[in-house]
Each structure stands twice: as structure tokens, then as C-alpha cells.
Amino acid sequence: MSWAGPEDFYLSTSLASYLDRKLLVLLRDGRKLLGILRSFDQFANAVLEGACERVIVGDLYCDISLGLYVIRGENVVLIGELDLEMEELPPHMTRVSEAEIKRTFKDIKVYGAEAQKVEREATDLKGSMRKRMEFLDMD
Amino acid sequence: MLFFSYFKDLVGREVTVELKNDLAIRGTLHSVDQYLNIKLENTRVVDQDKFPHMLSVRNCFIRGSVVRYVQLPPDGVDIDLLHDATRREARGG
Numbered sequence: 001m002s003w004a005g006p007e008d009f010y011l012s013t014s015l016a017s018y019l020d021r022k023l024l025v026l027l028r029d030g031r032k033l034l035g036i037l038r039s040f041d042q043f044a045n046a047v048l049e050g051a052c053e054r055v056i057v058g059d060l061y062c063d064i065s066l067g068l069y070v071i072r073g074e075n076v077v078l079i080g081e082l083d084l085e086m087e088e089l090p091p092h093m094t095r096v097s098e099a100e101i102k103r104t105f106k107d108i109k110v111y112g113a114e115a116q117k118v119e120r121e122a123t124d125l126k127g128s129m130r131k132r133m134e135f136l137d138m139d
Numbered sequence: 140m141l142f143f144s145y146f147k148d149l150v151g152r153e154v155t156v157e158l159k160n161d162l163a164i165r166g167t168l169h170s171v172d173q174y175l176n177i178k179l180e181n182t183r184v185v186d187q188d189k190f191p192h193m194l195s196v197r198n199c200f201i202r203g204s205v206v207r208y209v210q211l212p213p214d215g216v217d218i219d220l221l222h223d224a225t226r227r228e229a230r231g232g
Contacts, residue, residue: 013200081197
């Protein structure tokens with residue numbers, strides 16, 4: 001992020017135009033933060049006021065309030081300007097409490113681990129079956 | 140500096156930026172800087188259903204370090220010009 005030089009005046013990729021606006025910040029760990037940009041620098045470090053984390057699990061979502069946040073630029077993936085005239089999320093999504101989303105996430109995590117185990121076993125079975133077929137072909 | 144200059148010439152064109160987190164965003168290239176940070180306007184996420192939180196995002200700033208690909212229109216590249224510039228850079232560098 002450079003400060004605009006004289007020839008780059010109309011070409012600046014500065015975050016200055018985003019100041020005091022409500023933004024969506026995507027982080028490298030997959031988190032989505034929303035808040036008002038109050039400060040930034042050349043590394044894309046940012047200060048978000050009234051920040052909240054939007055946790056999305058399937059069709060459920062929850063906003064967890066965080067307060068004043070300083071984000072280190074190396075973690076930033078994308079900073080998006082939210083169009084206030086548009087819905088932030090598709091209409092089929094439901095807002096739930098923090099407790100509920102943590103419970104749902106835990107269920108999915110457990111289910112996800114199970115699903116991975118089943119998939120791994122299926123792949124192993126396919127592999128062993130293939131070996132048996134190859135053995136039969138080898139004569 | 141070569142790619143910075145190259146992208147500067149592409150300002151105003153439609154590009155699709157694919158990020159390292161597999162998010163792909165199509166939009167008009169608004170600006171670029173020396174770190175190849177990119178600002179896109181009029182953005183649409185390629186797989187919108189997978190990224191519902193991006194629904195109301197129309198303009199965004201993308202940190203250069205997270206870009207995997209920038210997909211350009213086929214006529215966006217003057218290959219010969221790019222070749223010449225690359226050779227010049229290689230000689231000078």
C-alpha cells in the first residue's frame with residue numbers, strides 16, 4: 001500500500017477511501033471480521049472499531065462482539081466495502097445465539113471427523129480390493 | 140516493477156482474482172500498487188453460494204501476498220510487448 005506519488009494520484013490502492021466505513025475483513029485463518037475502519041498503514045495493519053466476528057455454520061450465523069481491534073496486516077486476505085443498500089447475507093440464513101452456533105459447530109466438527117474416518121476407510125478398502133484384483137490378473 | 144507497470148496498463152479491465160484461500164473474485168481492476176495489492180470494483184464472487192458473507196461486498200482491497208492468480212481477458216495481453224519488457228528487465232537487473 002503506497003502513499004500516492006504524483007503520477008499515481010488517480011491510481012492509489014490506499015485504504016484511505018475506506019476510512020470510517022463499515023468493512024468486512026477476511027483473515028488468513030478464515031475468520032470474518034466486521035467493523036469500522038479507523039486506521040491503517042502501508043502493511044495493511046488496520047484498526048477496526050466496533051468489531052465483531054461473523055461465525056457462519058451452514059445456514060446459521062452469529063455475530064460475536066469484539067470491540068476495538070488492531071489487526072496485523074500479514075493476516076489480512078481481503079478488505080471489502082459493504083454496500084449498505086444490500087443485504088449482507090442471503091435471506092435463507094438465520095441468526096442464532098453464540099451458544100447455539102458453538103454447539104452446532106462442535107456437532108459438525110465431530111461429524112466432520114467421523115466423515116473423514118469413513119472416507120479414509122473407503123479409500124483403504126478400494127486400495128486393498130485393487131491389489132487383490134491385480135494379483136488375480138497376474139497369471 | 141514490471142508487473143506493477145503491466146497491471147497499471149490493465150486498470151479498467153475485467154479480471155478474476157483467485158486467492159490462496161480458493162476464493163475467486165471477478166471485478167474491474169481499479170488500482171494496483173508496488174506490492175501488487177489490488178483494488179477491485181463492481182465485484183462478484185465466482186462461487187457465491189460458498190461465500191455468503193461476500194454478498195454485499197461490491198468493492199474490495201486485496202492484499203498482494205494472498206493472490207494466487209490474476210485471470211485476464213485473452214486480449215488483455217500483448218505477448219510481444221511483455222516479452223520485450225521482460226528481456227529489458229532481465230538485461231537491466
